[in-house]
Amino acid sequence: MDLATLIGVVLGSVLLVGAILLGDAPGIFVNPPSVLIVVGGTLATALIRFSIADVVNSFKIAMNAFTVRLNNPQEVIAEIVSLAHVARKNGLIVLEQQPITDKFLKKSIMYCVDGHESEFIEEVLQKEVELTLARHQVGQQVFNGMGASAPAFGMIGTLVGLVQMLSNMSDPAAIGPGMAVALLTTLYGAVLANFLFIPLADKLVLRSQEEERNRQLIIEGVLGILKGLNPRVMEEFLETFLPPKDRKNAMEKR
Amino acid sequence: MDLATLIGVVLGSVLLVGAILLGDAPGIFVNPPSVLIVVGGTLATALIRFSIADVVNSFKIAMNAFTVRLNNPQEVIAEIVSLAHVARKNGLIVLEQQPITDKFLKKSIMYCVDGHESEFIEEVLQKEVELTLARHQVGQQVFNGMGASAPAFGMIGTLVGLVQMLSNMSDPAAIGPGMAVALLTTLYGAVLANFLFIPLADKLVLRSQEEERNRQLIIEGVLGILKGLNPRVMEEFLETFLPPKDRKNAMEKR
Amino acid sequence: MDLATLIGVVLGSVLLVGAILLGDAPGIFVNPPSVLIVVGGTLATALIRFSIADVVNSFKIAMNAFTVRLNNPQEVIAEIVSLAHVARKNGLIVLEQQPITDKFLKKSIMYCVDGHESEFIEEVLQKEVELTLARHQVGQQVFNGMGASAPAFGMIGTLVGLVQMLSNMSDPAAIGPGMAVALLTTLYGAVLANFLFIPLADKLVLRSQEEERNRQLIIEGVLGILKGLNPRVMEEFLETFLPPKDRKNAMEKR
Amino acid sequence: MDLATLIGVVLGSVLLVGAILLGDAPGIFVNPPSVLIVVGGTLATALIRFSIADVVNSFKIAMNAFTVRLNNPQEVIAEIVSLAHVARKNGLIVLEQQPITDKFLKKSIMYCVDGHESEFIEEVLQKEVELTLARHQVGQQVFNGMGASAPAFGMIGTLVGLVQMLSNMSDPAAIGPGMAVALLTTLYGAVLANFLFIPLADKLVLRSQEEERNRQLIIEGVLGILKGLNPRVMEEFLETFLPPKDRKNAMEKR
Amino acid sequence: MDLATLIGVVLGSVLLVGAILLGDAPGIFVNPPSVLIVVGGTLATALIRFSIADVVNSFKIAMNAFTVRLNNPQEVIAEIVSLAHVARKNGLIVLEQQPITDKFLKKSIMYCVDGHESEFIEEVLQKEVELTLARHQVGQQVFNGMGASAPAFGMIGTLVGLVQMLSNMSDPAAIGPGMAVALLTTLYGAVLANFLFIPLADKLVLRSQEEERNRQLIIEGVLGILKGLNPRVMEEFLETFLPPKDRKNAMEKR
Numbered sequence A, B, C, D, E: 001m002d003l004a005t006l007i008g009v010v011l012g013s014v015l016l017v018g019a020i021l022l023g024d025a026p027g028i029f030v031n032p033p034s035v036l037i038v039v040g041g042t043l044a045t046a047l048i049r050f051s052i053a054d055v056v057n058s059f060k061i062a063m064n065a066f067t068v069r070l071n072n073p074q075e076v077i078a079e080i081v082s083l084a085h086v087a088r089k090n091g092l093i094v095l096e097q098q099p100i101t102d103k104f105l106k107k108s109i110m111y112c113v114d115g116h117e118s119e120f121i122e123e124v125l126q127k128e129v130e131l132t133l134a135r136h137q138v139g140q141q142v143f144n145g146m147g148a149s150a151p152a153f154g155m156i157g158t159l160v161g162l163v164q165m166l167s168n169m170s171d172p173a174a175i176g177p178g179m180a181v182a183l184l185t186t187l188y189g190a191v192l193a194n195f196l197f198i199p200l201a202d203k204l205v206l207r208s209q210e211e212e213r214n215r216q217l218i219i220e221g222v223l224g225i226l227k228g229l230n231p232r233v234m235e236e237f238l239e240t241f242l243p244p245k246d247r248k249n250a251m252e253k254r
Helices: A003-022 A032-049 A052-067 A073-090 A093-097 A103-113 A118-166 A172-227 A231-241 B003-022 B032-049 B052-067 B073-090 B093-097 B103-113 B118-166 B172-227 B231-241 C003-022 C032-049 C052-067 C073-090 C092-097 C103-113 C118-166 C172-227 C231-239 D003-022 D032-049 D052-067 D073-090 D093-097 D103-113 D118-166 D172-227 D231-241 E003-022 E032-049 E052-067 E073-090 E093-097 E103-113 E118-166 E172-227 E231-241
Strands: none
Touching: A003 A172, A003 E032, A003 E052, A003 E118, A032 A052, A032 A118, A032 A172, A032 B003, A032 B172, A052 A118, A052 A172, A052 B003, A073 A093, A073 A103, A073 A172, A073 A231, A093 A103, A103 A118, A103 A172, A118 A172, A118 B003, A118 B172, A118 B231, A172 A231, A172 E032, A172 E118, A231 E118, B003 B172, B032 B052, B032 B118, B032 B172, B032 C003, B032 C172, B052 B118, B052 B172, B052 C003, B073 B093, B073 B103, B073 B172, B073 B231, B093 B103, B103 B118, B103 B172, B118 B172, B118 C003, B118 C172, B172 B231, C003 C172, C032 C052, C032 C118, C032 C172, C032 D003, C032 D172, C052 C118, C052 C172, C052 D003, C073 C092, C073 C103, C073 C172, C073 C231, C092 C103, C092 C172, C103 C118, C103 C172, C118 C172, C118 D003, C118 D172, C118 D231, C172 C231, D003 D172, D032 D052, D032 D118, D032 D172, D032 E003, D032 E172, D052 D118, D052 D172, D052 E003, D073 D093, D073 D103, D073 D172, D073 D231, D093 D103, D103 D118, D103 D172, D118 D172, D118 E003, D118 E172, D118 E231, D172 D231, E003 E172, E032 E052, E032 E118, E032 E172, E052 E118, E052 E172, E073 E093, E073 E103, E073 E172, E073 E231, E093 E103, E103 E118, E103 E172, E118 E172, E172 E231
């Protein structure tokens, strides 16, 4: 699992739960009907907004993002460069037998081996990247949508509670606790949105950008292999995608 | 009807109505004047904002989106590829007699049969797609506009109620219920906006994107038929529009 | 006057005034000083934001939008096609004597009659369209600006009222009415912004889009006349600007 | 000084000060510590956000915008056309001795006189325009930034006041005035942002757009002079930058 | 350290701390649990949103921005022009021995010395600039993200406090202080966001723009050196990147 996310979730939860447990009346913070309204309403709205497949997929994409390790770009470059060496010595056909860890790189190489033209391969791969990005974007939209719905349903729940409390104020002692319960949905909505949905949507964006950069790297690399570029020149060019400190051939090191 | 929307609407309504029925004084939540102010004000504002035709159309578009099934892209590709096979064997003219389920595909093929030039056909079809998108966009604008107006009129109704209540506080027992009623319009506005208008506008956007992708598929396919592309090559190219798992000729499957 | 706007304004006003008249103490809702602060402050801010000419013009543009009927695009196409027929038979020069209802079409035709080159005419007309759009945009900005200022001055008025009320709470009976009056400016600001300024700004955007589409139609048509296109072909092409149901030669009708 | 701004500032101030003077306890509205928190905090934040030079410059730019009169575009066109006449009769070199009121026009003509190539001149002048716009943009950012900071510091001041008041509620009579004072910073922040900073930022945008249009006019004109365009044709072309009613050779006037 | 930021931080802190110390009960404003919720929650959310490396880097970038002095553009131009003189007299190779203070300029010159082609050098350097901007952008996103989280956790803390207070209102004397403490987190969140995170994010944007302009200057200059442009012409061209008052050869000065 993505380490930063894990630390963040644990740290935030400890702080929040701690603040509640150390205060008066921690029991009042657990209120199943309030949970139902906020979580249920948020989910219901997500279903109105998107298709069932989109909602399910976005949870899968999020799961993926936190459990599947992305090849770091240095590894991808190393893999491309080694393929370029092989192709230079033994021709493109031999690449078919090479073990390739990155799935997108493998597919790209297959197109080369199949003898398609350079323009066709670039077009097909770019479209592939676009489609992946579009799918990730739906995932982000689902989480951002839930990040907008949760506080709204928190407010709706609080309004329902306030109306109920205000319409019957005969017992002054019940006013305080009644309002406390009414505020709970707002609290739930704020926590869900700001601590969960919105940060997750943002992390998916970041992850999506990293994946795109890796794929652009691969497309450039594969086109270079097709053109028969010198592997060393190619490596130097591909490394411009990296921050200077991660470069092997960096100019700075002279 | 679109299943996800149906589930979402039912789930959300059950939760909300349940929370109200299980609480005190469910009767107070039904208040016709408050409904009139929020719904009427939102509708009135939509009429100021748009033309009557736009408002009516946007409801039609929304209805359409939930009742008319969109051809899924695999079916569209299959239909294009089968037309490509026919055209290759018997020439473009024969396509006129082919049964074609997708209306936009039918129209596109007609342009081919009529012997128009490739550039002209592409231009006309692209413009068609743009216009459809523009119409959908108006639908989304109408719903988003109502999603912005509903909470505003909710607030206006609450302010009216508060001013009435505050200007006459001689009876302390009336203060609670008076404020409860005043808050009702805010509740109505929040529910209408967050549970109905905004999610519907978002669903129209998604639906519109799907329809556009189908049409881009068709335009690419028809241009391919005109160029006399190999149906198998065309199929492979068109499938790049699909997520990998939906592809027939997917590279991955080797 | 634009019918939808009229209906919207009447419907909304009836609802709002009705809700006030049917409630307690309708008299309290009329408060000239509060009106002065919100309306005056909004106007003052508009003057700081824009030039006097911009503010005056934006009211004129709004007036125009609600009283001047825009030629509907079918009429514009019919007029262009009939001009194309004339030009084809009797040459471009004769167009000068033709009666032309649309002002922009008339001007465009004049450029043709004057014998300017096609590129020059297109450039001049496109610039003209851009400038009109820019002027409309200022109108929208003025209304949107007032839509943002009105609630702000509503809040300022309420804050002034609250500070006055809070600084002198010796008479508990005056607290309620004092707060009621303080809330009035917020109510005025919300009504002005959400029921008037923002919807009007949106309608100007829509109107502006319609006018632009008409003008693009005319530019395409005039360029077609200059090229000596077949009027029937031109009609079919121009109709792609229309939604399918409004087309005369629509493919669908076969 | 810009007339509209002057009227707006006076009108708004009169209304606001009037509402305060006519109400109870006008004295309570003057509270130096509250002023210090809002104005000081806003300024401090502007310094964190921008460089000292940016903040100082933005005040200079704002001053400039309200005191320096911009040449109106008709005058600029007249000046360009008269230069074009001179250049046509006596050659480009003579332009050096011509008196030219617009500074940017003067500089542009100098580039022509120096014998630079048309492309070079266009590139240099466009970059100049871009840089001026960028500087104006910083000015707008500074004012918009202060427009966002002022209400924030208003809220911060109010929170400080509320916490102080709530932590010591032994004297009920002090609660009202304490809250009144706490609300003052919110009022100051709202007035500063909505009545001053945001409108000024918007006026700078408008002013900047006018200046850009003038400069685009000059660039087009100077390039026309270099090409040796007929002054009359040039005038007609440059006038397309103006709204129709301001044109001398307007087509409409026939 | 960046002077403006230092002044801003000191000025703002003095005002805020002063307002608290001069008021009643300054002690109540220091509340470690409230600090923990807001600061901890904000940090936790940043970790969920970004990777650990991003969060750490953004603090480094911010540190850098306030401690490392950027070469001002005049110095950069002077350095480029002097290199151009050397290159003109003694050829490109000699540049290798020249002392060059700007790191990016040094690297660019190295590419020239290495004999790469002009297009290759431009492409590599532009990519380098893009990557630096992308890294800065992550820094801004981290700070903007914390600027959005801090008030949210402020609200969450206040809601927790309010629920605790409301659920136990047996002691009326505890209500005031309880609410005061509940409001503290909102205050902390507002101060952190508006006085620290958001202004810092904005300053990073500005700094990033300055750095980009310097690098564009260098790219243009190095390409000019490669083309063998006259150093004087180059200087005049590069100075168009500067505001007129900072130019040496400014047209205005004649």
